[in-house]
Amino acid sequence: xxxxxxxxxxxxxxxxxxxCIGCHLCEVYxxxxxxxxxxxxxxxxxxxxxxxxxxxEEKEGYYITFALQCRHCDDPLCTKACITGxxxxxxxxxxxxxxxxxxxxxxxxxxxxxYGAIRRGENKKxxxxxxxxxxxxxxxxxxxxxxxxxxxxxx
Amino acid sequence: xxxxxxxxxIASCGCIEGIRKVDLENEIVVISNEPYHVYSRPLISYWLSxxxxxxxxxxxxxxxxxxxxxxxxLGVKVERVDFEKKKVYLENGEEISYxxxxxxxxxxxxxxxxxxxxxxxxxxFIKFDDVKEIDKVICDGMRAIVVGGGLSGLKAAEALTxxxxxxxxxxxxxRILGSILDNxxxxxxxxxxxxxxxxxxxxxxxxxIIGDDKVxxxxxxSLEEIPADLVVFSIGVVPNVDxxxxxxxxxxxxxxxNERMETNIQDVYAAGxxxxxxxxxxxxxxxxxxxxxxxxxxEIAGLNMAGEKxxxxxxxxxxxxxxxDIHMMTGGLVNPIxxxxxxxxxxxEKKIYRKIYIKEGKILGFMFINSFDRTGMIxxxxxxxxxxxxxxxxxxxxxxGFLDLPKETRKEKxxxx
Numbered sequence: 001x002x003x004x005x006x007x008x009x010x011x012x013x014x015x016x017x018x019x020c021i022g023c024h025l026c027e028v029y030x031x032x033x034x035x036x037x038x039x040x041x042x043x044x045x046x047x048x049x050x051x052x053x054x055x056x057e058e059k060e061g062y063y064i065t066f067a068l069q070c071r072h073c074d075d076p077l078c079t080k081a082c083i084t085g086x087x088x089x090x091x092x093x094x095x096x097x098x099x100x101x102x103x104x105x106x107x108x109x110x111x112x113x114x115y116g117a118i119r120r121g122e123n124k125k126x127x128x129x130x131x132x133x134x135x136x137x138x139x140x141x142x143x144x145x146x147x148x149x150x151x152x153x154x155x
Numbered sequence: 156x157x158x159x160x161x162x163x164x165i166a167s168c169g170c171i172e173g174i175r176k177v178d179l180e181n182e183i184v185v186i187s188n189e190p191y192h193v194y195s196r197p198l199i200s201y202w203l204s205x206x207x208x209x210x211x212x213x214x215x216x217x218x219x220x221x222x223x224x225x226x227x228x229l230g231v232k233v234e235r236v237d238f239e240k241k242k243v244y245l246e247n248g249e250e251i252s253y254x255x256x257x258x259x260x261x262x263x264x265x266x267x268x269x270x271x272x273x274x275x276x277x278x279x280f281i282k283f284d285d286v287k288e289i290d291k292v293i294c295d296g297m298r299a300i301v302v303g304g305g306l307s308g309l310k311a312a313e314a315l316t317x318x319x320x321x322x323x324x325x326x327x328x329x330r331i332l333g334s335i336l337d338n339x340x341x342x343x344x345x346x347x348x349x350x351x352x353x354x355x356x357x358x359x360x361x362x363x364i365i366g367d368d369k370v371x372x373x374x375x376x377s378l379e380e381i382p383a384d385l386v387v388f389s390i391g392v393v394p395n396v397d398x399x400x401x402x403x404x405x406x407x408x409x410x411x412x413n414e415r416m417e418t419n420i421q422d423v424y425a426a427g428x429x430x431x432x433x434x435x436x437x438x439x440x441x442x443x444x445x446x447x448x449x450x451x452x453x454e455i456a457g458l459n460m461a462g463e464k465x466x467x468x469x470x471x472x473x474x475x476x477x478x479x480d481i482h483m484m485t486g487g488l489v490n491p492i493x494x495x496x497x498x499x500x501x502x503x504e505k506k507i508y509r510k511i512y513i514k515e516g517k518i519l520g521f522m523f524i525n526s527f528d529r530t531g532m533i534x535x536x537x538x539x540x541x542x543x544x545x546x547x548x549x550x551x552x553x554x555x556g557f558l559d560l561p562k563e564t565r566k567e568k569x570x571x572x
Contacts, residue, residue: 012572014570015569017566057556057557059556059558064558066557068569071572073572080447080450080451080454081446081450083198083446084198085213085214085216101211102211104201104206104207104211106197106476107475107477107482107484107527108446108447108475110475110527110528111473111527111531112447112473112534113531113532114531114535115531115532115568115572116529116556118531119528
């Protein structure tokens with residue numbers, strides 16, 4: 001059989017809203033990790049403001065904040081609603097990823113994601129979402145949270 | 156054991172992938188009258204406008220059939236199915252027997268029977284071949300008439316405009332996008348399209364196509380005549396059930412299926428734009444021809460065909476669509492029903508519109524224009540019939556998010572994921 005039956009990822013990043021201080025460093029390090037540079041200034045100094053793949057939930061009048069990323073659902077709706085096939089589960093890692101070359105920015109994934117965890121990326125051209133820092137080992141948001149308000153759990 | 160799938164689009168892929176979750180061995184045969192590797196029909200307008208190249212219209216990678224152990228029979232039409240003998244007969248004389256059959260024949264364009272349809276440069280707008288044909292004749296400055304101001308008609312109008320055509324849309328109703336928007340919403344979108352040069356003729360229709368060999372003009376119901384170089388019919392799609400007309404297969408507009416996507420005939424399943432399946436908002440079966448439903452239904456059918464008992468909970472219409480610089484997401488009801496509450500926010504200068512229908516605490520429908528960033532959370536509330544009474548006004552905010560949900564709800568939701 002040619003289909004790789006690598007399991008779906010069981011890794012999830014969970015927020016602790018009690019200790020999140022809303023500093024947005026997760027967003028900063030997320031942008032850096034996906035920028036292709038190690039230089040923070042270069043990572044942000046772009047024509048279009050980079051979009052972090054993590055979302056800090058915060059609102060005026062609320063004391064609480066917390067950060068949220070793609071849940072890498074066991075049965076994701078985004079891959080089923082995708083009109084191009086760009087949104088898919090990676091055979092090797094079991095992670096839900098978006099092939100940004102294929103994506104046409106129809107936002108069908110945003111229409112169905114129950115977590116509102118998919119964003120319109122830079123320049124609002126293609127969908128942007130958490131890839132659990134596929135290439136880097138530990139997710140940058142978890143690693144760089146100063147108050148350990150994010151943890152990665154392997155179910 | 157052999158699975159046979161008639162149709163090679165989204166529901167078919169859902170079915171293949173559903174079967175292969177359970178059964179890695181038995182043969183799957185996919186038959187389509189189109190000669191192409193599985194492609195995405197919603198992308199034809201992107202292809203016509205040259206936003207995507209040839210290779211990006213394909214929905215699955217080149218090695219898909221090989222990887223999923225599928226035998227594709229492409230470019231061959233199915234002539235009929237004998238449900239007694241469990242056999243599919245192809246136009247080339249071939250016979251294929253099946254143990255489990257999926258009908259995923261999709262939709263076909265509805266074209267009114269008017270004089271002049273046989274003229275050159277009259278097209279439909281559903282398949283890859285449709286846009287390939289349009290692409291062959293199209294040139295700058297051509298006058299195009301699009302008949303039908305619905306989702307695909309306006310995508311056609313947008314693509315033709317981007318290719319330099321002078322486009323007029325003729326729509327029978329008093330507004331465009333009547334299947335997804337109310338008057339106010341439709342007006343915002345129409346203005347945007349008009350700003351890009353598209354003209355609209357509402358409450359009217361094309362009753363004749365005039366010309367010697369090619370289209371030269373169209374005659375409207377109002378008897379007015381408009382010069383035209385090409386005409387695109389995009390009035391709507393109807394389930395493609397022609398080959399099953401005189402069989403015992405139960406059809407009510409679409410093929411009737413139960414929650415396992417089974418038809419009334421044993422071992423015969425159906426999914427996608429060809430079916431009439433359960434609408435969880437209306438509480439009855441109907442045809443909802445949208446891509447996510449096609450995939451999900453196909454997958455459920457596939458799982459059941461392979462012996463894994465799984466239920467389809469039902470669906471409701473949802474759409475994400477944009478034209479030029481305006482984008483909208485809509486779901487559920489378009490028009491209010493008795494006793495429902497209407498929440499609304501309209502900022503005309505910014506072309507922002509959010510409207511929500513609520514009844515007994517449950518969201519029944521929404522229309523969001525240019526403000527849609529976390530719409531999936533709203534769709535999720537609808538699907539799970541969550542009582543939104545305590546935070547309903549927040550649903551109108553651009554930045555509606557998890558903090559707007561009660562603490563228990565959001566914690567439960569995030570931690571169960």
